[in-house]
Amino acid sequence: MERFEKQIIVNKIHGLHARPASVFVQMANKFDSSVKMEKDGEAVDGKSIIAILSLGINNGMKIRLIIEGNDASSAMNDLKEFLERGDD
């Protein structure tokens, strides 16, 4: 069981709106590890689109990903890469 925690600056022009949020959740669901997304001390389930949307994450905002499980390392790599990738 691994646990990774990383601070990430979101790089999505219009923020983490509905479409990138659902892409993120699709990616997160490919892993067995639990994924938590935290903003300003509020942590939500990173495998739920509505939970992520409810954080209202704008472009350039700092968030924290907390990933725990057997495949946490590769989950962190993929999800971090997605959030930092400047598209959409």
Added chain:
Amino acid sequence: MNILDYLDKDGIILGLKKRSKKNTVSVILDHLVQKGKVESREKKEILKLICQREEMGSTAIGNHIAFPHARLTSVKSIIICIAISKEGVDFDSLDQEPVNVIALLLSNQKEAGLHLKMLAFLARILRDKYLVQRLKSVKDEKDVLMLLDNQQRVVR
């Protein structure tokens, strides 16, 4: 943010019948035209934009809710419509479940920030599955406004 600054009882539809996704959106837009919130000549374009957006991935993201939306030049600031269906409509939801609460959002092209903020606020309000259950059994539009108002005090 106060949802009641953007939503009044003319923005609420009760007893939405089971239809296809496109027809459901069309009915909601007809209602907004009838209430003078959307220009009749804009309807076709808005419907097209919303359907294009839905084709990229359904906005029915689970919890029996959907957020069809579009950003346009013709809309002033933000228009919200809450449509409720007791039996549920088919909206290609990600969890295959029928949708009971549709929160349709139209915002001005330039208002990307406000658009995301409203989407986030609606998500905070509607992520509570008990609220969605209660919305299914309201008597009138005023009940919807009251429930949303109570809920926004809790989540704000």
